[in-house]
Amino acid sequence: MVFVWNKDDLNDEQVDAVEHDGSVFLIACPGSGKTRALTYKIALELSRLESDRHWIVAITYTHRAAEEIEEGIERLGVDTERLWIGTIHSFCLDWILRPYAIYHNKLRFGFRVADQHETERRLEKLCQGRHPRIRPFDCNYYFSSRGCQLEAPNPARRDQILRVLEEYWACLEAERMIDFEMILNCAYELIANEPSISILLSSIFKFVLVDEFQDTREIQYAILAAILRAGAGRTRTFLVGDPNQAIYGSLGGYAMTRDDFAALCGLELAHKSLSINYRSSSRIVEYFSNYHLLAANVRAEGKDRDYASLVSFDEETTHQNVEDEIVRLIRYNCEQLGIAAHEICVVGPRWIQLAALTRRLMSALPEYSFDGPGMAPFARDQDNxxxxxxxxxxxxxxxxxxxxxxxxxxxxxxxxxxxxxxxxxxxxxxxxxxxxxxxxxxxxxxxxxxxxxxxxxxxxxxxxxxxxxxxxxxxxxxxxxxxxxxxxxxxxxxxxxxxxxxxxVFASRTGITISTIHGVKGAEFDTVIAFAMLEGMVPHFADPEGGASAKKLLYVVCSRPRKNLHLIAETGRLDGRRLPYRTTDILSDCVFDYDALLEIA
Incomplete structure (x- = not known):
């Protein structure tokens, strides 16, 4: 039986995207219900499967997103037995590496995947031994179809870093191991060298859906496009994302255009969009629209549309007093505005700052609980x-x-x-x-x-x-x-x-969330408090995209809240050269009628 939903479940834009019979390239603004649209599209296509040998495949950016979507489909009463949903790395392991390892020289005699801890341990040992001038985090890398790409290239040490990586890869190969990044590279090599794999997979997959396509890497696009191209129109695709939120550029992620992806996979892609924000007040939408990198028409239509939001910007609080200011803002939102503690998020650009901040906030606010980095009492390694x-x-x-x-x-x-x-x-x-x-x-x-x-x-x-x-x-x-x-x-x-x-650790959110900008992506809260909005942090000082990256990061931060937003660019914080940071240029250039801090004293 073909899945049918209630009339009020989807709006006209969502229905247009979900019911389209061909492949779709869907641009979805923040809070527009893109996960709902994706969930209903998967449910519809699952209900249309006519053969037990056919599958629907959905690629998500995180395990959490995969769980959320699959649970949503189950609640709709649609059988998920023929659904495969997970991250691109899991997809490559399940559908390419494990079934076809025999065709790859490095994998043919068996392999196992090194977890993050194993990778860190091996790189640390190499750096401390033969390469003391190289630090383990200098060796962060990813693959494109052209080979190894360094995450934060240092021209002066590039050759040394590559030598460390070559030794690291040789050690892994000797023990029949691959790491997280090599999963994609090996999958790409198999797809490129054995065309029959793409042909077979395209005969099995009726639909390949991709969530958050703007965070997809070039090598991932290449793997998926090879399968779609081999299908010659029999396998269709549904890509959904927001190019304005493409904040994983340092990891190789970027938003491919519809025309470029259509050419790569040989499909006609219908352009669709979701422009109604159901999350935030009109004032919040008005504010985050200042940070569009690509033009987008976003309008607020949710239950909090008319909420009298507070949007503040503080360039006066000192680095030494920033924690006191965050405490004040938390108390004000909870005690004066009636915001629940678990609906507040404190955002910063770096984990190391946030871990220390979380512990200090716990001391200053013992009556509240916190969900923050480093607070889990055991190793949260998803691959262990x-x-x-x-x-x-x-x-x-x-x-x-x-x-x-x-x-x-x-x-x-x-x-x-x-x-x-x-x-x-x-x-x-x-x-x-x-x-x-x-x-x-x-x-x-x-x-x-x-x-x-x-x-x-x-x-x-x-x-x-x-x-x-x-x-x-x-x-x-x-x-x-x-x-x-x-x-x-x-x-x-x-x-x-x-x-x-x-x-x-696995219970529903109960306390104030502490997160990086990258970590908060996809989440929503009543109130967001963001600190360290400083040039060199937002964006990172080594980011070659500069202002464009700053816009995307600010767009993500400022589109998370439903009701209130507090931005802090504290003074007196020093960089590695002992020079003071200044406010992020993109933020200081934004003209907006902010709420005065005295109003929220």
């Missing part, structure tokens, strides 16, 4: 097998979490299979039942997880030592978790090792 098990261990069975926990169970079974553990007779639901039956009375979080993991192995029917990869992931998970707890306790944060704190 035992992190995947911990998600199920630390969440309670409930109807609200059933779809998500079932998805996690599927990921665990797939990883066990790849690790050589026999699980052919175990379904996702049966694995969940095994996990739900494990009862442990233990207040210490790490002790709880150690016991849970032991009982998990026993319930599934394998020994931890049956797989070297699982042993390595186990040791890495606990080593990093112990170090994380020690750091938090040294910072004066008490009780972080308790099971209650561990369970809060």
């Amino acid at each position: 097998f035992w992190f995947k098990v911990a998600r199920i261990a630390l969440t309670e069975p409930s109807p609200q979490l059933y779809v998500r926990r079932t998805r996690w169970a599927g990921e665990i079974l797939a990883e066990l299979c790849h690790a050589g553990i026999r699980v052919s007779g175990l379904s996702k639901r049966e694995l969940l039942r095994c996990c739900n039956s494990i009862q442990i009375d233990q207040d210490d979080g790490l002790a709880f997880l150690r016991l849970f993991f032991d009982k998990f192995c026993l319930a599934v029917g394998f020994e931890l030592t049956d797989s070297a990869a699982l042993v390595e992931h186990y040791e890495t998970f606990f080593a990093r978790s112990e170090a994380q707890i020690a750091r938090l306790e040294e910072a004066g944060i008490q009780g972080v090792s308790t099971i209650g704190v561990f369970r809060r």
Whole structure:
């Protein structure tokens, strides 16, 4: 039965995009319901599948987005059995590398993926040994179809950095390993050298949908376009995103134009747009529209459209007093404006500043809870097998979490299979039942997880030592978790090792969010407080795009709030040369009738 929705579920723009019979290139402004449109489009195409051998594929930028969309489809009553949804790296592993590894010289005898910790450890060892002038973060890189690209190229040290990377790659190859970035490169090499792979995949995929296309890398476009091109019109696509929010340029992400992508994949792409913002007040929309890089007509139509928003810009607070000012703004929004604490977000450009800020805010505001960087008491490595098990261990069975926990169970079974553990007779639901039956009375979080993991192995029917990869992931998970707890306790944060704190990591948002600009993308809050809006930070001093990047970053920050926005460009913060930062040029040049700080005293 073809999926049919209620008349009021979608607006006319969304219906136009979702019901279009061919391929679509959809530009969606902030708060326009693009996730809803994508969810309904996937549901519609799933309901139209006529063969059990056909699949719908959806590429998302984050695991969280994939979970949100799949849960939305399940709530619509549409079967997701023929849906594959996840990140591009997961797609390449599941559909290209693992099935066709035999055709790649580096993968043909088997491979495993090095997690972030393993990559950092190996690069650190190389730098400390033979290349002391190179720091591990100098070696951050990604691949394009033309080869290796350095994330922050330093012309004076480029050759040295590449030598470090060549040694690093050689070490991985000797141990039959690939890292996160090599997943894409190996997938591209297979697609480029074995055209039959694209032909076969295009015969299986009826639709390939891409969320947040503006954050897609050139090599990712090339992989997807090869499959679409091989389909010769039989495989269609639905791309959705916002070029004004393309803030991952340093990682190689960019917004390809409709014409360029159409030419690359050999398809006609209908241009559609979503221009109604359901999130923010008219005043917030008016303000963030100042930072359009590409022209866009955005209008507010949501329930908060007429809210009397406060939009403030502070260039007077000093670096030494910025935390006091953030505390004042939090109290004012909560106590005077009635904003719930979990609907407030504090945004800054760098994680290192935010981790310290979070701990100090916790001391200054003990009556509030915080969700911030470095606050999780264990390693949050999405690619670590035992992190995947911990998600199920630390969440309670409930109807609200059933779809998500079932998805996690599927990921665990797939990883066990790849690790050589026999699980052919175990379904996702049966694995969940095994996990739900494990009862442990233990207040210490790490002790709880150690016991849970032991009982998990026993319930599934394998020994931890049956797989070297699982042993390595186990040791890495606990080593990093112990170090994380020690750091938090040294910072004066008490009780972080308790099971209650561990369970809060996967609970719904309960406290004030602390996030980077990149981390807050896709989220929304009643109030956003942004600090360090300074030239050299927004944008980063090494960003070659300069003003264009600053506009995109400010556009993302200023389009997150529904109701209130507070921007701070504190004085007296010094750069690496001990010179004071100044306000971000794009921000200081913006002419707007800001609310005076005295009004929110």
